[in-house]
Amino acid sequence: MTNKVAIIASNGGLFDAYKVFNIATAAAATEKEVAIFFTFEGLNLIHKQGMQQLPMPEGREHFAEGFAKANVPSIPELVEMAQEMNVKFIGCQMTMDVMGLTKEDFIDGIEVGGAVTFLEFAKEAAPTLTF
């Protein structure tokens, strides 16, 4: 049985961030080797400033209260936890070029790579998830 979980994060909202990082931290805590490939708007989730204020989907802003009430950890907290548990973050070079971003715009400890970098990891992973 494979011990790898591969995740593609391609959307940049708050809900997307929770889906990505909850699964990633849960998998890492279950002793899986986890890599997340951040591409297009998904790059928001690890952008130094962007990740601090990820948008709620339009018309769903009232969920903010629910998040606070349920005592859900913040995205930066989940990101820190994921990194502590050695979840690998891979930023998509092509998207960064398109958006005019460099590695310095993102949190520390990320790798930058192309599609093949991710595919190489994902070829042995089960499941591979896309958010």
Next chain:
Amino acid sequence: MSIKADIKIDCKGLTCPMPIVKTKKAMNDVGNGQILEVQATDKGSIADLKAWSESVGHQYIGSTEEDGVLLHYIRKSGDEHYIEAEKNFEQTITNEELIDRAPEGGIILDVREEAEYAFGHIEGSISIPMGELEERINELNKDQEIFVICRTGTRSDLAAQIIADKGFTKVYNVLPGMNSWCGDLTKKI
């Protein structure tokens, strides 16, 4: 009643995936064979911690609820899951034979941890966890037959040896153990 645990962690008020993440971290400080108690209010933790334990290879013993707080008990498993440990003690008896012989006298000595015993044991068996056996050996009677049981027969193998070394002769290791027990179970929770 409260169930004995070696380490307890507080995950009250935390949502998924935090109880799992904290359990995973806490498990690093738990010794092999020891019991971790996870206190949680997340209802999803019942299914999650069970699945987590199975996936990682620990033994999920069970959970109780006290004043709206779920108390989960997990026993850290070392290599015993993967390696069929060698059993050396020569006098053995099968689960089925035990069912026939127990009514004739003798005692069933359950050497699993107190939490494991609490969540399901043979009616009438007595509990002395493996780690307390040497200091509590005087609770046993040399004239009685002693049927030593644990989950898979590994701890009871060691326990039977310890008891025999103290001069007991009517000692039997019960195989395969509680894991395959088909009779009734009594709870103490």
